Amino acid sequence: MNVERGKINVTQLFFCVTGFVEGSVLLVNFAVDMTKSQTWMAVLASIAVAIPVIYSYVALATRFPGLNVIQINDIVYGPILGKLISLYYIFFFALTFSFNNRDIGELYKIFIMPDAPMIFFLAAFAVTCAYAVHKGLEPLARVSHIIVAISFTVMLLIFLLLIDIMDFSNFLPLFDVPLISFIHSVHVITAIPFCESIAFLMIFGSLDKTEKAAKYVIWGLISGGFILLNVAVRNTAVLGNTVTIWTSTSFESTRLIDIGTVLTRMDLWIGVIQTILIFFKASLLLYALATSVAQILGLKSYLPILLPLTAIEVILSATVYQSPVDHAMTTQNAGIFYSTPLLYFTPAITLLIAVIRKLPKSKRRKRS
């Protein structure tokens, strides 16, 4: 019945969540527009907001061990309403993958190889993700700790190299941001780096010990959030009040590294790390997309539809936004509102209905 038979353990899950959250490190930029030098506070607040939301995902998954969210929807809402809600999930996975693919395309187009056409990056990146997903979930989970270790090391190193030019008075005055902007910023940060991990509802089913998942997921979230915090603090401390004008604050602050005029152009590290992290995140999203589509169509395997889906995604990511400006502006409003009911409420409501209807009936287990 389940489309994927591979198993992953909870430690791998921890690294997967961390890597997944880190994958959105570039998107701290979207929040800088609203909260400026107070972005670090917005990141902290977002972690606090995200923990209960993400806990609702895990609680749902632990109530239905071994099942993915498409199956859960069928059980809880019945076949018709369940399918509709599942379509919302699939729509979300499809768009989110295209956004991430687009992110990498814009990153390369603007910062790394300005002279190449973007569709080339989009296709190459999506096919690489498809290759990873083709190999299955297990190999991805097995490299997660390497990816996390590399990104942690590089982030730490960049932080240390920049510590000399950091000015911590740049964070003052505290609370200089209107409340609505702060809420806006928290909304963006919770929605994009943290709550996109709703994709894990397609992965929790493959866990060997579902009951223990909650602790590892929450810690994964916190350690990923720590990296976001580090980036927000670093960029503000280095760039000061100019933080709002750059296309990418991470690139700009890293470009300032100049140790003895030898260690320069470290911004390429950001490009490398970003590529690895978004690759990881996008692969998990593509996996969630392929398995959910296969599940809803009742296929035995997601492999036959993987390549056509990837091709659709490439075209989608090429056309979804007209320009990076459109990308940023839309993400700050429609891009977070359309998914709000799904990310913040649907899993919790599903869980609530399941509790009321005393589901699942057959093999009921205690919730952890």
Next chain:
Amino acid sequence: MKNTAVKIATILLMITLLFGCLDGRELSELEIVIGIGIDSADDPDSIKLTAQVVNVSQLGLSGSGGDPDSKPYWNAATTGTTIFEAIRQITHKTGNRLFVPHCEVVIYSKDVAKQGLYKHLDFFLRAIEMRLTSFILIAEGKAGEVLDAKPQTEELPAVNIYNLVKSYGFTSHLYDVTLKEFSSRLISEATAPVAPLIKVVQEGENKDVQVMGLAVFKEDKMIDELNMDETRGLLWVINEVKSGVLIVPTPEESGVAVFEIETAKGKVKPEITDDGKIIMHIDIKLQANLSEQTTAEKLARPEIFEKLQDNMSEVVVQEIMSAYEKSSKTGSDIFGFGDMIHKKYNKKWHEQLEEDWEEIYKTIEFDIKVDSKITKTNLLKNPVTQKLGG
């Protein structure tokens, strides 16, 4: 496991080395730009851009084996309505795209700076190849001429200018303003941007350049200048004095004692009193060596040291106050006091001060404490004089 880690580390190292190959171009196809000067053109809507391009084949040859007439650099100049247009125009002369990552100095002429720099700054911040650590300068006269003043010991004028600015710490009479610093001051609602002034000095047949003093901006327009002492007055406050020479009258006023600044630390604390007065508490700690004296007095005595230290503090206070007085005439907050108040008194700033900060800036009161210490007298403990001979 251990092996994997080593392998990954090796791969990462190799990637680092490859960064240099990115967008790789051959040396012969490159026009390496080391400095850019911007002047106003005859047509008021356009600017004249001078790009200093390295002439690689002549580098290191001038004076000795090379053709004496050919310089190791070439100043390619064009006019255009915007910077980017002008830079692309230059390809008509060079045949190649300009390669700007090594452009270390951007020089604007005074008349361009007086008309406003916004429109001529954007390109340098936006272009991926430019560095935010490049220096920005304002030329008295033509920026193109500044880039052509050939120094005696350095082959490339732009590199010479870069070195001059970089080593500002010897006198602390100017300040190394990078593109980042300049734009940061430009964005700030209170702080006024500054940039060092550069001019050509004719000495016999040779033209030299001299960098000293600062240009002061209101928004993006240059409105004022600080001389050397006023510049250092600013640097004391923003804690950027590295070293320098302090000329202090001796207690009996028979001559002067000259000190070398060893270390200097400046701290500012803003205070808004209950009755609404703004007081800036400036605290400066200074250590200096006696490097020269012009009197026959024996200065190396505790009680005279005391007095000298007081006098030295007085000189510092005067420098700071002269900088403030100059800037308060135009109401341009070069010190960034407004931002300091904003950081500490956020609410009051938005309610009372932000609107007409320019006027309020002129009414600031000061509480300056300078703690000077003479650390050594170098190789002499007594001056060379006959008074002591007897």
Next chain:
Amino acid sequence: MIYVLTIYTLVAIINLPPLIKNGQKRELFAFIAFFIVAFVLSLLYAMDIEIPSPMEGLKYLIEDFMGLKYPEPK
């Protein structure tokens, strides 16, 4: 154009035979359906025909119709 055709032929050659051989009808139909959609989209893209973005619709629905929009940050 030529790239699109080559790539899609390749994808078809790799994916189709095992599906036909194993007689998995459901998988085969799903593959063909998605394949055709992807192919048409790619052709449209290659021919520079504008493909409407789903975000445009969402933007209209959410920002203009439902009025959900944060104020422009200062």
